[in-house]
Amino acid sequence: xxxxxxxxxxxxxxxxxxxxxxxxxxxxxxxxxAVIGFMFYEAFVNARENLERQKIASGLGFWDNTAxxxxxxxxxxYSEATSTYGQAFWVGLLNTLxxAVIGxxxxxxxxxxxxxxxxxxxxxxxGTARWYVEVIRNLPxxxxxxxxxxxxxxxxxxxxxxxxxxxxxxxxNRGMFMPSPITGERFELVTFAFxxxxxxxxxxxRWARKRQEATGQQSPVGLVTLGLVLGLPLIVFFGIxxxxxFEYPAxxxxxxxxxxxxxxxxxxxxFGLVIYTGAFIAEVxxxxxxxxxxxxxxAAYALGLRPNMTTKLIIxxxxxxxxxxxxxxxxLNLTKNSSLAVFVGYPDLANVFxxxxxxQTGQAIEVVGITMLVYLTISLSTSTFMNWYNQRKALVER
Amino acid sequence: xxxTEFPGTPMSRRDExxxxxxxxxxxAAPPPSSVVGPWAWMREHLFTGPVNIAMTFILLAxxxxxxxxxxxxxxxxxxxxxxxxxxxxxxxxxxxxxxxWAFIRDRAAYFTYGSxxxxxxxxxxxFFALLAIGVVWLLxxxxxxxxxxxxxxxxxxxxxxxxLLVGLPILGLPIVETNLWGGILVTIVCSAVGIVVSLxxxxxxxxxxRSSMPAARLFSVVFIEFVRGVPLITVLFMASVMLPLFVxxxxxxxxxxxxxxxxxxFAAAYMAEVxxxxxxxxxxxxxxxxxxxxxxxxxMMRLIIxxxxxxxxxxxxxxxxxxxxxDTTLVVIVGIFDFLKTIEAARIDPRWGAPTVSATxxxxxxxxxxxxxxxxxxxxxxxEARLAQADKR
Numbered sequence: 097x098x099x100x101x102x103x104x105x106x107x108x109x110x111x112x113x114x115x116x117x118x119x120x121x122x123x124x125x126x127x128x129x130a131v132i133g134f135m136f137y138e139a140f141v142n143a144r145e146n147l148e149r150q151k152i153a154s155g156l157g158f159w160d161n162t163a164x165x166x167x168x169x170x171x172x173x174y175s176e177a178t179s180t181y182g183q184a185f186w187v188g189l190l191n192t193l194x195x196a197v198i199g200x201x202x203x204x205x206x207x208x209x210x211x212x213x214x215x216x217x218x219x220x221x222x223g224t225a226r227w228y229v230e231v232i233r234n235l236p237x238x239x240x241x242x243x244x245x246x247x248x249x250x251x252x253x254x255x256x257x258x259x260x261x262x263x264x265x266x267x268x269n270r271g272m273f274m275p276s277p278i279t280g281e282r283f284e285l286v287t288f289a290f291x292x293x294x295x296x297x298x299x300x301x302r303w304a305r306k307r308q309e310a311t312g313q314q315s316p317v318g319l320v321t322l323g324l325v326l327g328l329p330l331i332v333f334f335g336i337x338x339x340x341x342f343e344y345p346a347x348x349x350x351x352x353x354x355x356x357x358x359x360x361x362x363x364x365x366x367f368g369l370v371i372y373t374g375a376f377i378a379e380v381x382x383x384x385x386x387x388x389x390x391x392x393x394x395a396a397y398a399l400g401l402r403p404n405m406t407t408k409l410i411i412x413x414x415x416x417x418x419x420x421x422x423x424x425x426x427x428l429n430l431t432k433n434s435s436l437a438v439f440v441g442y443p444d445l446a447n448v449f450x451x452x453x454x455x456q457t458g459q460a461i462e463v464v465g466i467t468m469l470v471y472l473t474i475s476l477s478t479s480t481f482m483n484w485y486n487q488r489k490a491l492v493e494r
Numbered sequence: 495x496x497x498t499e500f501p502g503t504p505m506s507r508r509d510e511x512x513x514x515x516x517x518x519x520x521x522a523a524p525p526p527s528s529v530v531g532p533w534a535w536m537r538e539h540l541f542t543g544p545v546n547i548a549m550t551f552i553l554l555a556x557x558x559x560x561x562x563x564x565x566x567x568x569x570x571x572x573x574x575x576x577x578x579x580x581x582x583x584x585x586x587x588x589x590x591x592x593x594x595w596a597f598i599r600d601r602a603a604y605f606t607y608g609s610x611x612x613x614x615x616x617x618x619x620x621f622f623a624l625l626a627i628g629v630v631w632l633l634x635x636x637x638x639x640x641x642x643x644x645x646x647x648x649x650x651x652x653x654x655x656x657x658l659l660v661g662l663p664i665l666g667l668p669i670v671e672t673n674l675w676g677g678i679l680v681t682i683v684c685s686a687v688g689i690v691v692s693l694x695x696x697x698x699x700x701x702x703x704r705s706s707m708p709a710a711r712l713f714s715v716v717f718i719e720f721v722r723g724v725p726l727i728t729v730l731f732m733a734s735v736m737l738p739l740f741v742x743x744x745x746x747x748x749x750x751x752x753x754x755x756x757x758x759x760f761a762a763a764y765m766a767e768v769x770x771x772x773x774x775x776x777x778x779x780x781x782x783x784x785x786x787x788x789x790x791x792x793x794m795m796r797l798i799i800x801x802x803x804x805x806x807x808x809x810x811x812x813x814x815x816x817x818x819x820x821d822t823t824l825v826v827i828v829g830i831f832d833f834l835k836t837i838e839a840a841r842i843d844p845r846w847g848a849p850t851v852s853a854t855x856x857x858x859x860x861x862x863x864x865x866x867x868x869x870x871x872x873x874x875x876x877x878e879a880r881l882a883q884a885d886k887r
Contacts, residue, residue: 234867
């Protein structure tokens, strides 16, 4: 005490190095780095020894070797005899993305419907929604997937007595057989009209918002969007003479030929993911809507807005702010959970790569490392995008 | 002024009561019959508008279709006793067979203990009892000496369980190889190890992420974001096929241990984020107050910050733990017989090859997981309600 008082204010108090925070933090960090560095070094040395002893190759040399195993569903050209491990990787990745994207869209729809239903005044609706959420969230996803795959889809009738559904669709334990569209001449004009419709909609919406901000006049945005996105392609489609035919699946004695097949593995995985994630999204949506205070609704009514305008203009924009961050993590969970495809045999990235490729090459470090990197990239890019979107939607405080 | 006096009343009339003015309030008229009673209640809650009426009838039809079928399958047509598939197959006397509970009863021991040797199964029962004591002691908020409870749960219990389950020949407990473990035992061991390891590790990582030391922060952030960005399956694969490569030959971990390492690391990353949220929720004044009292970092965290931060995070910790509990089903991928895997193995066993065996097995698993997770989530909610009450003034 007296020392400090007698010293000049600019003079630093003398502290023993043991108690100097900077010294301590430096020493601590040095030890931490040393320990982690040592662990990595040990792991590296051991891995090299173990790999040599077990005669496992290292490096990415296997990437261009012929894979030699079949994949039951492929979005790009893939053949057992000639395709490489690299191509197998892309097939698996695309399959993962396919189930993730479709799953995210459907789970969002289901989640929003159920989330709103939980707040319904109708107790039957609210109670059903509540028990759906309660039961599904408390059961492991794997159990649900096995149930859908083994107890539902595998228990469907065999090919001979397939269930006939409308529109020439067959359902049996080998999957869902649907008519496949075959586009005729000049069909690309329809696609072109559809794209033009989307561009037109974006431009029109911008113009409509500017006009509303300037003059207060509203424009029929919904109708015009519908007309441009759906109507325009339809007009073109009929105008050039309907160049679209369907190839219907034909039921033979032992198999169904023609048409498009959706495999039971894909269906089981999609069902499982959508129903599971949908329950979580429902909770997110409910929490988001509840977070908008009741005063907002009352104020909107006081201003003379009708109930559905209140929902559209007041509740949803504010609820979205609360919903978006947890919704992002649900999307990421769905994508990561799609790796449970391994258990139902859907050829996604984890199944193709950490399953078959790992077994054939034995190069654990490379194969598991690549798989992890892919999921990490998907996760980080999705969360970056959603953060950007969230920032756009966030409340601008002044 | 009384109720009968009005400013405009002439003075001469003052003594006479005014007959046409009421001096008592009229009782409230009963509400119109359209807003009270069961009919009005139904109208408000079930039949508001055409959409609602439609929804009500659709759901009612759905219930009438599903519930009787379910009851018939689970109870009325169910087979309750039997020793093999004969009791559950479809015969001429019994054209409809519901749930095959005989299968569950026959294999219940396998679902609980796996292939744990028969004479040693009491050890598993003792382990369950010890764990139950620990869980109740730690979770009951008004239990006595909860500090001792934490010591018991995080130090005594792991050692005792290890000795009990793995065995210690000196004490007369023969060694039981982990490849014989299975069923609920493995599910509980995986999730218990997950929580015992992940909570302390998660706290360390969370403190590291909020630390002012760049090396500690960098390491924590990279670890947390990396583990949270990849699926559990790949983490388990890493633990199962990469870990053996990284350790010297004489130190090869056994299969269950590898999976436990994977689960514990995975859960720690999620726990770290939960704890971090709790740390961030504390007002800065708590840190500053602790520092101004002259506490050092360790004292500040141990005495001031963590007790408060952990208290508000209990619901989230339990929710993370529910996720962990459900995720333990994935250890199948590295060849471990957890509860779900024992059911998968038993349902395809030809001795019990009957049409409804698979569905019965899944129903049993669903009931088990649902009860466990539901109780945990109820606990989380009750703690949340209690904390909310404490914050009310």
